Amino acid sequence: MNRVFFLSILLTASLGPAVLAADPPAAPGIPVTVGKVMRRDMPTYLEGLGTVQAYNSVLIRPQVDGQLIRLAVKEGQEVHIGELLFEIDPRSFQAALDQAVAKKAQDLAQLANAKLDLQRYTNLADRNYVAHQQLDATHALVDQLQAAVAGDQAAIDSAKVTLGYTMIRSPIEGRVGIRAIDIGNIVHASDATGLVTLTQLQPIHLLFSLPEDQLQSVLQAGAQQGLAVTALSRDGQKHLDDGSLDLVDNQVDQTTGMVKLRATLPNKSHSLWPGQFVNARLTLEKLSGVLTVPEDAVQRGQDKRFVFVVKDDSTVEMRPLEIGPVSEGFAVVRSGLKEGEMVVVSGQYRLQAGSHVEIRTAKAAQP
16 A cells, blocks of 8 residues: 555656646637738729719600601611601691792792883883883882792792601601600690600710719819719629719709719610619729728727738737728728738737737738
């Protein structure tokens, strides 16, 4: 029994210092996602909700009364300037033109006879064979018939214009909408509904609004160069078209504090449609080779902004910084960081200065 007790004391004494010398296991690092401070070309832009508007929109109405006898285009068809759309029965208007032409011919015949009489009376009056009163009356008749012929020509021109109204042609390049009347109906120039609406889709307008405190930035940038405008889908994920800003409204809406702007886009792929709601992105300038940091890395303190910088020993340091414009998920760094440094992008809520971190994944450097 004493031997066993002695051996157990001896074993404890031999193992004790080794056990005491062993370090306790290190605490695991806090998992975080990091991103790199990099230089890149980055545009700065403003965004607003926009409405697509047709470049031109025309409600086609008849200019004369009559029966609609022909529909020359289909609904939804693309038409060109001068292309025939509708035809109204022209027979009564053709008859009015023929009547005006006949009236002119009649007055021309009378004028020719009056001119011959004037020539004869002039020769006789020189020899006192005819009264001067007769000569004056014949001269007045010639003038009267000349005026009548001029009036007849005006009536012919008017009848031709009226006859031309029976052929309704497209005044713009555009797309035919849903027609409001069928062939065979009687149409009137006073009809308010019209026949069909044409809309021009190429190019197309985009109307959007920005807060009034951004107006000066737009005006200053626009005075130096033309400003590009991009149309995006409502969720901001799909690129629809690119164009340019062509108008800033001349007043601010006092009820909303917003100012309206208009851009023109080519819309070659017909991605934009009148009445459609889209996001408008107005590019103010393009910054070249600026130092940037992922926007998610920037934290807001009580009186400053800061990031957690990952050091070589996998601990973090709180670093105050000054940032500039924010665009496409990145912020321009004006001071506080150096190119190539790693910053924490997610997981900051568990961190404090000196915390040990474990990098799980890296945020993509490109937007």
